[in-house]
C-alpha cells in the first residue's frame with residue numbers, strides 16, 4: 001500500500017484533529033502518501049481530495065472540530081454514490097481509507113470495504129455510543145465541558161435556591177448524562193438505558209430541600225426526553241419552579257482534553273499500521289486500556305453491547321442522593 005486517505009464523517013468531535021494528525025504523520029513516517037478527503041463521504045464523491053504534508057497538520061493537536069470538515073450524505077448510502085466515491089479513490093490511486101466518525105460512518109466504511117477498498121474505522125463521536133470500545137474520541141471532552149457548565153449553573157442554583165433541569169446530548173445513549181451527572185453530584189439523572197421514576201425525582205428534591213439543600217440539579221439525556229418536559233412535570237406536581245438549560249452544541253466543540261488527544265493519536269497510528277498489514281473492515285477502539293480491533297459486523301451486532309457502565313453510574317448517583 002502506497003497511498004492512503006483519511007476522512008471525518010458524521011458529527012464533529014473534539015479529538016478528530018489529533019487523530020487526523022496522527023494518521024498523516026504516521027503515514028509519512030512510514031513512507032506512504034496520505035490524502036485528506038474533505039467533507040466526509042460527500043466530499044469523497046465530489047473529488048474533494050488533497051495530498052497532505054506535515055505542515056497541513058501542524059498546530060491542530062489542540063483544536064476542536066475537524067480540519068477535514070464533516071458532512072452527512074444520503075447519496076453515499078446508495079450503490080451509485082459508493083461507486084462514485086470509489087472512482088475518485090481509484091483516480092488518486094488511494095487503496096486504503098481511515099474513516100473517523102460514528103456508527104453511520106462505519107456503515108459507509110463497511111460498504112467501501114465490501115467493494116474492495118481497505119477501510120479502518122476510528123470511533124469519533126461525543127456520544128460514546130459505539131460498541132466494541134469503552135470510549136469514543138470526543139466523549140471525555142464533552143463530559144468535561146458539561147461538567148464545567150453544570151458547575152457554573154450550580155453557583156446560580158445555590159445562590160437563588162433554584163432547581164435546574166439540564167438537558168445534555170448523547171442521542172440514544174446516556175453516557176454523557178451519567179458521567180457528567182455523577183461528576184456534578186446531580187440529584188437525579190435520566191438516561192435511556194435505565195428506567196427512572198419522575199415521582200422518585202420529586203421525592204428526592206423534596207427531601208433535599210427539607211434538610212436544607214439550597215439547590216437541586218436534574219440531568220436529562222436527550223434520549224429520554226426534553227428538559228422542558230421534565231421541568232413541566234416538576235411544575236405541575238410540586239411548588240418548585242425549575243429553570244431549564246439545554247446545553248446544545250457547546251458540548252460538541254472545544255479544545256480536546258488530553259485523554260481524547262491520546263486516544264485519537266493511538267488509534268490513528270494503529271490504523272495506519274493495520275492498513276500496511278493489509279487489514280480492512282475493522283473498527284478500532286480501546287477496551288480495558290488495550291487497543292481493540294473488531295470487524296464492523298461485530299460492532300453492528302447486539303453481541304458487542306457491553307454490560308452498561310452507565311446504569312451503574314446512575315445507580316451510584318441515586319444511592320448518594322439521600
Ligand code: ATP
Pocket residue numbers: 009010011012041042071072073074075076077078101102103104105106107108109111124125126127
Ligand atoms: P454521529 O454519531 O456523530 O451522528 P455518524 O457517523 O453516526 O456520526 P451518520 O449521519 O449516521 O453519522 O453517518 C454519517 C454518514 O455515513 C452518512 O451521512 C452517510 O453518508 C454515511 N452512511 C450512514 N449509513 C450508511 C449506510 N448504511 N451505507 C453507506 N453509508 C452510510
